[in-house]
Amino acid sequence: MTDPLLEVLGLSRRFAAVDALKAVNFTVAAGEVHALIGPNGAGKTTFIHHLSGALTPDAGSVRFAGRDVTRLTMHERVRAGMARSYQITNVFLGLSLLDNVALAVQGRRDAGSSFRFWRPVDREARLFEEALAFLEQVGLAAKHGQLAGQLSHGEQRALELAMALATKPQLLLLDEPMAGTGPEESARMVELIEHLARHVTILLVEHDMDAVFRLADRISVLVNGQLICTGTPDEVRNDADVRRAYLGDHL
Numbered sequence: 001m002t003d004p005l006l007e008v009l010g011l012s013r014r015f016a017a018v019d020a021l022k023a024v025n026f027t028v029a030a031g032e033v034h035a036l037i038g039p040n041g042a043g044k045t046t047f048i049h050h051l052s053g054a055l056t057p058d059a060g061s062v063r064f065a066g067r068d069v070t071r072l073t074m075h076e077r078v079r080a081g082m083a084r085s086y087q088i089t090n091v092f093l094g095l096s097l098l099d100n101v102a103l104a105v106q107g108r109r110d111a112g113s114s115f116r117f118w119r120p121v122d123r124e125a126r127l128f129e130e131a132l133a134f135l136e137q138v139g140l141a142a143k144h145g146q147l148a149g150q151l152s153h154g155e156q157r158a159l160e161l162a163m164a165l166a167t168k169p170q171l172l173l174l175d176e177p178m179a180g181t182g183p184e185e186s187a188r189m190v191e192l193i194e195h196l197a198r199h200v201t202i203l204l205v206e207h208d209m210d211a212v213f214r215l216a217d218r219i220s221v222l223v224n225g226q227l228i229c230t231g232t233p234d235e236v237r238n239d240a241d242v243r244r245a246y247l248g249d250h251l
């Protein structure tokens with residue numbers, strides 16, 4: 001078996017009297033869509049914060065692409081190839097879609113990509129060309145000149161995805177991409193994630209079970225800071241502990 005792209009070992013975190021994460025072991029294989037689900041307060045957000053670098057653990061480690069990233073800052077992790085959809089991307093509502101994505105491309109460029117070899121005038125042309133290609137990937141190219149503030153909520157989430165993609169991640173962390181979207185926008189977001197999953201490994205935290213069971217290759221279930229099950233959608237759906245602790249209400 002090849003090494004996992006992401007490997008979390010014994011991750012623990014306590015907040016005052018609450019053990020938010022209890023020695024969590026977790027892997028994401030390259031190329032998969034892995035969903036993390038669990039009831040409110042299970043520890044999902046805390047877990048994602050430890051992957052993005054917003055929090056450091058009391059114990060345990062996070063390895064990404066064969067490298068220990070447990071103590072790296074958020075920016076260092078983005079540079080290493082981990083992108084989180086909303087956190088690294090602050091959408092500027094008063095800027096156009098193209099400018100927003102161009103800024104994200106430039107952030108990567110400043111971190112040392114091949115752009116520095118281009119003459120300034122070519123550099124700018126390539127910056128916008130590349131930004132437009134990312135907008136194309138999320139279905140927003142036709143609106144590239146519009147202000148981000150004029151987009152619907154679902155379109156803004158798609159714009160955030162384009163900005164995350166602009167960092168050229170190997171792993172995309174999606175934290176509740178369906179939150180606040182209506183049925184039509186959710187369906188579009190599912191299609192978009194299906195499309196992106198052909199090019200990038202995805203860790204999806206989501207409460208929308210229809211979306212999770214449609215998108216995920218594997219699902220992990222977190223309850224009270226502990227992973228109680230990891231498996232294919234069918235394995236998770238039929239797991240007695242999962243049904244008792246969580247999914248019973250949702251199925």
Ligand SMILES: Nc1ncnc2c1ncn2[C@@H]1O[C@H](COP(=O)(O)OP(=O)(O)OP(=O)(O)O)[C@@H](O)[C@H]1O
Nearest residue numbers: 015016018020038039040041042043044045046047
């Ligand atoms: N900064 C904090 N200080 C104190 N307790 C915290 C803090 N952050 C999280 N917790 C506690 O840790 C536990 C896990 O919370 P977390 O937000 O990670 O759960 P969650 O699974 O993301 O929930 P939800 O689905 O509602 O977003 C909860 O009991 C929460 O109250």
